[in-house]
Amino acid sequence: MASAIKIGVSTCLLGEKVRFDGGHKHNRYITHTLGQFFEFVPVCPESECGLGIPREAMRLVGEVDTPRLVTNKTHIDHTDKMLAWAAGRLDALENENLCGFIFKKDSPSSGLYRVKVYNDKGQPVKTGRGLFAAAFTARFPRIPVEEEGRLHDPVLRENFIEQVFALKRWREVLAEKKTMGKLVDFHTREKLLFMAHSPKHYREMGQLVAGGKKLNVSDLYDRYEGMLTEALGLRATVSKHTNVLMHVLGYFKKQLSGDEKQEILELIGIYRSGHLPLIVPVTLLNHFVRKYSQPYLSVQTYLNPHPLDLQLRNHV
Numbered sequence: 001m002a003s004a005i006k007i008g009v010s011t012c013l014l015g016e017k018v019r020f021d022g023g024h025k026h027n028r029y030i031t032h033t034l035g036q037f038f039e040f041v042p043v044c045p046e047s048e049c050g051l052g053i054p055r056e057a058m059r060l061v062g063e064v065d066t067p068r069l070v071t072n073k074t075h076i077d078h079t080d081k082m083l084a085w086a087a088g089r090l091d092a093l094e095n096e097n098l099c100g101f102i103f104k105k106d107s108p109s110s111g112l113y114r115v116k117v118y119n120d121k122g123q124p125v126k127t128g129r130g131l132f133a134a135a136f137t138a139r140f141p142r143i144p145v146e147e148e149g150r151l152h153d154p155v156l157r158e159n160f161i162e163q164v165f166a167l168k169r170w171r172e173v174l175a176e177k178k179t180m181g182k183l184v185d186f187h188t189r190e191k192l193l194f195m196a197h198s199p200k201h202y203r204e205m206g207q208l209v210a211g212g213k214k215l216n217v218s219d220l221y222d223r224y225e226g227m228l229t230e231a232l233g234l235r236a237t238v239s240k241h242t243n244v245l246m247h248v249l250g251y252f253k254k255q256l257s258g259d260e261k262q263e264i265l266e267l268i269g270i271y272r273s274g275h276l277p278l279i280v281p282v283t284l285l286n287h288f289v290r291k292y293s294q295p296y297l298s299v300q301t302y303l304n305p306h307p308l309d310l311q312l313r314n315h316v
């Protein structure tokens with residue numbers, strides 16, 4: 001990468017004592033593992049909007065789509081204060097060129113999924129979203145987001161981090177002059193990655209690029225970015241990965257020996273059955289790419305989409 005990959009992170013996850021009780025929720029995976037590759041932009045909505053540390057605990061009340069942020073005991077409504085602060089903070093974050101955001105789960109300001117919203121009878125409904133998280137996703141719908149708790153799921157973790165790296169590569173294309181040639185070059189390198197997430201988007205993006213000369217280049221880039229975001233937002237499954245692996249194998253049909261072909265087919269089959277991590281067949285295919293000097297595959301990001309140290313393809 002030509003420059004640092006910036007992602008936003010709820011401040012308490014970095015070990016900072018900014019929570020309502022003066023504590024933190026340090027997440028060592030974020031700081032120790034992801035911290036090797038990402039530059040963090042910390043955000044704590046409650047403390048940054050002036051509510052102090054420590055402070056009275058708060059919760060969301062009212063309608064799920066338009067909840068109010070109210071303190072638990074004194075029932076002070078901080079909604080307007082939070083939203084006013086959020087508007088300015090989002091303006092500042094737009095200049096940070098973020099490629100992702102990791103939010104604190106269950107937070108009435110930063111929770112992304114299943115946040116409790118209490119009705120007028122005091123009963124919680126776990127279908128809400130924190131005020132700041134909702135404002136962020138509305139303002140930046142094409143930036144990948146995730147909650148720290150869901151990073152324990154290897155599939156969700158890989159999908160999120162893969163999106164972050166892909167968006168960074170795309171941002172580097174956007175930093176240059178927009179041309180058809182540069183878009184074609186980017187799409188060529190990313191095609192198999194798109195196929196692994198959504199064969200439908202893979203086909204549609206190919207059609208868009210093929211007919212790109214009919215469109216204004218700025219409109220073309222914008223439509224392409226929207227499709228890129230949609231495609232990578234869909235999870236890559238074992239079935240879709242298997243399809244891509246077989247597609248890659250097809251490039252070697254005139255080069256592999258009988259034993260080599262049998263070996264890779266066996267590995268793909270074991271992976272498909274759920275008894276082998278994806279990294280194993282991918283490693284062998286990378287070996288064949290180097291051994292047989294396959295130029296098209298040598299530039300495919302699918303075969304090396306993120307640093308091996310992250311071990312994202314090592315799970316079964």
